[in-house]
């Protein structure tokens with residue numbers, strides 16, 4: 166125990182979708198903590214609620230029941246605008262389908278979160294260059310997404326996720342659309358970021374990838390079925406109470 | 407996100423599809439261009455009328471020939487000169503409300519001074535004409551009594567004629583000009599009264615009859631083409647008018663029930679009525695042009711709604727990366743605003759060009775004032791805000807998760 170506040174705490178989180186009178190519970194009574202500097206894999210079969218959980222951690226969605234705390238603050242009690250600006254400053258998203266804006270080039274895509282942080286154009290571009298440099302994509306700064314391969318687009322997306330120096334990077338199947346070699350490179354990039362202190366939560370279907378993370382959470386039908394820290398890696402923190 | 411960033415994003419988006427952007431704003435372009443043109447032509451017509459009203463002078467009545475019967479056939483109004491110099495004299499002497507009066511005959515001729523010449527209206531009249539019209543001299547004098555009685559070879563020039571015949575700075579007073587080979591001395595130059603009024607040269611009525619226009623078949627020694635008379639006060643206009651009518655009917659021996667062979671008019675009142683009519687027509691045209699602005703607004707709304715649908719995923723991405731609802735709203739509102747404002751600016755340019763072309767080709771006076779342009783731009787901004795708000799609001803209300811799931 167570090168004695169410090171966990172970065173994110175989930176307490177009995179439920180998320181129920183109601184469509185046409187039928188209630189679907191996508192996440193059921195999930196509780197765990199994420200500490201600063203962790204790299205966490207979320208696994209589970211399709212439809213088990215991984216993305217739903219990730220959206221809530223990323224402040225795109227709110228729990229139907231239970232609470233999520235970001236640095237001690239209940240996110241449901243924040244205003245919609247406040248959650249938006251926290252997304253800009255404190256959370257970096259990496260998506261399976263990259264989600265770059267097709268009509269903007271790489272550097273403009275990377276700089277986009279800073280627009281919503283109120284950073285001026287000049288500083289945006291300087292920081293976007295640094296961020297592109299960090300993922301090895303500076304030489305493609307003026308290229309548009311359609312001119313880049315999948316792996317290159319994902320690197321640009323990671324640069325975008327990193328630009329505002331977020332508290333946490335959330336990656337939903339970041340290698341899902343890539344071949345295994347490119348996937349491994351992206352994974353290596355994320356692992357390197359984690360070694361330099363970046364907190365990362367990553368959804369994956371690949372057990373091989375999961376074993377490279379210190380900690381793995383498994384979901385089944387929306388419920389948390391295991392939270393393991395493999396013995397070969399020194400444990401940083403045990404299961405949440 | 408700031409307003410400026412909103413406009414930058416909007417411009418970026420609109421540049422990617424220039425043809426569509428242009429077609430979208432076409433309704434606004436046409437609407438604004440029509441409004442500006444109608445305003446310019448309407449204001450020009452009003453200006454021209456006002457100038458004419460001013461140039462007539464205050465409280466002026468004009469007496470022109472009416473229809474006449476000759477051998478039982480009704481001849482066109484004005485086809486025979488029915489008024490005479492003694493009518494002028496009678497009006498002056500017998501109607502106390504008349505302050506000044508003058509008869510005129512007019513024709514067109516060339517005025518020559520040294521190597522320069524100028525075609526203009528030659529008006530034969532008496533000094534009373536200038537009194538009736540409150541027309542002051544820029545230099546020199548009006549006709550003397552001897553010149554008026556004895557067909558003196560003198561001329562008083564309107565400012566346009568003086569400008570065309572004499573070098574700038576040269577004094578025309580005392581110079582010799584020729585009209586139809588008759589040498590005349592310039593005794594006066596008139597003040598400016600307006601471009602349509604200043605192109606004229608006045609000679610004494612006797613001179614005109616004797617030397618220039620007397621040969622015309624329908625002019626006898628005593629007749630004049632029209633009479634103008636000045637009434638002392640505005641309140642006496644109606645009274646003076648009926649007194650003139652009674653007097654002339656008596657003098658022309660017109661029996662009860664018979665049609666007058668003259669007409670007494672109040673030109674200023676007639677023009678004011680005309681001015682009101684112009685204003686009404688202009689307002690009607692502006693209303694029609696506004697409909698085109700409305701249609702333009704609806705077309706912008708339509709395209710914006712399509713654009714929001716097409717760009718749902720972009721909206722989801724922007725929301726995930728920290729865009730607040732109001733940032734998304736601002737972005738799309740800016741797009742509608744830029745479309746309308748750009749359309750408005752193109753429309754103003756088009757309207758200005760169109761009204762200048764109309765002015766040149768049709769010879770109408772047009773007047774483009776900043777107020778009309780400002781109004782047109784304010785209208786187009788208002789259109790952008792009105793019709794851009796709904797699509798922008800719709801975009802801001804999208805759920806980011808759902809938006810990210812769309813293809």
Ligand SMILES: Nc1ncnc2c1ncn2[C@@H]1O[C@H](COP(=O)(O)OP(=O)(O)OP(=O)(O)O)[C@@H](O)[C@H]1O
Nearest residue numbers: 182183184189191210211212213214215216217218
């Ligand atoms: N908007 C929604 N309305 C209704 N049900 C939904 C909605 N979104 C998700 N669900 C349901 O919630 C459950 C969990 O979905 P979620 O997308 O979180 O799964 P997942 O673990 O990410 O799956 P995958 O591995 O395929 O991405 C699924 O049964 C899904 O059908």
Ligand SMILES: [Mg+2]
Nearest residue numbers: 215216217337
């Ligand atoms: Mg998923």
